[in-house]
Amino acid sequence: MSDQDAANLVALLDLEELDVDLFRGKQPDTVRQRVYGGQVAAQALIAATRTVDPGYQVHSLHSYFLLPGDYKVPIIYDVERIRDGRSFLTRRVVARQHGRAIYYQTANFQRPEEGLEHQDRMPDVKPPEEGVDMFDLMKERGSDDGLSSEWAALAVRWIGNSSYGLAEDLDRPSKTLLWVRIDGQLSDDPIEHLATFTYASDVSLLGAALAAHGSDPTNIQMASLDHTIWFHRPFRADQWWLYDQWSPSAGGGRGLSLGRVFTRDGTLVATVAQEGLIRPRTG
Template sequence: MPASADDLVALLDLEDLDLNLFRGRQPDTALQRVFGGQVAAQALLAAARTTDPAYVAHSLHSYFLLPGDTAVPIIYDVERLRDGRSFATRRVVARQHGRAIYYLTANFQRPEEGFEHQDVMPDVPAPEEGIDLGAMFRARGSGNTAEWEREWAALDVRYVGNSQQGLPEDPSRPARARLWIRVNGELSDDPLQHLAAFTYASDMTLLGSTLVPHGVHISTPGMQVASLDHTVWFHRPFRADQWWLYDQESPSASGGRGLAIARVFTQDGVLAASVAQEGLIRRRD
């Protein structure tokens, strides 16, 4: 996986094959399947490559269909669904071995003025007061430590707490988690690069919040965990290489699935994005 911000940018750069057709590269990784954030970010970039730069991505909705093969590139086929005066819509199918592994629909909008309101950011410790995720794995004696340091060095993640430990008690919301995240390095000033890098990182840690009340982690032996779908709404411009708060909550888990919803705040309190994901959280006894 990318070991730096430069490696992440290189991973998310696509090769043009033909009109509306792109190829995404694969990182050097020990993971057994393609990271969902990678395919989502590459698909978003493929959609943007076919869209007038005057339009800015404001939402994406996607489904993970099959595990991706890390040994071969991914082909992204873009369908231009709409090019209107205010909005443009693209559908992207990601393929490997002749099969669809992922579908994304992205909507783009010409920036315009309108009504403004937002939630207030919760009162949380500064990122520097959070626990480095690698250090937390080491403290647990988790086998994930080496994998984290090898695969996720391009991201800086600081754990704030969850509804079992570290966050104010709220019995009405038993599954919550908060983290500070940023790209571990400096990106360019291209807004699309920041949207793609954020999309890459947004697939991390969400399903962990669905397990908080149940006394298990994603890495607990016997757990089968996988993203099923992923949605992002981009509200306001922000930089992915500066700290953003991932304020996560899971309102429901049932039928072997967990739903996670998150608000994304910049360090100065701007609500920059919202994310939702449902995933498989199956205990295999």
């Protein structure tokens, strides 16, 4: 991995402006027959940010994946300016291909201000240097499917999950711990860090819903249905952050996964939620 991989990711997330509030996003070279959800969410966030005064910062995004994306054609992002207030702004982004909506995102922005402060404590975990390279692990399990190439800009160190490596936790029976960072040097532009983090936030989150079951992911049909991020505090996506993932519920062919994101010094910087399809394959 290198700074070039990070630069390629930043370039992928950059958008061409077609008209007022209308943008076009590129597609990466990939051997996978689908569009990665984190890419669409990150590009949509960039589109929303392009319509907002720099004095505002995104504090949350909520999104739905409607249709599988076509990796062979660009994605069009249409931004609607829902609300412009003194403290808060709201944008809604529709991602379209072939004239159909494939993804919706609502992003909320706020002028920075002082307020009450508290946060959860970071779990006591091994440092990233003692973790296992997740892409090596996926190759060993035969579940890579081209992901290690597509996610070349990411460094991921797997610590363990409920089936292997973590102590039994009756309060959270299905969980996964891993360290993540953009594998290269990003600029000091905060939007670059927010967008690349959004891209990375989709990595393995739904898999936390399988952690209690010891399921082989190649035997599970998985697809993200929705994705939400709350940004609590600024941080650098190119420095290690702990992704503390757990699934409070699974049933009806769906799993819900939540994730707390901590910087290495224990600061809680984001919370992520995702529900997705986890349907055992038959036949």
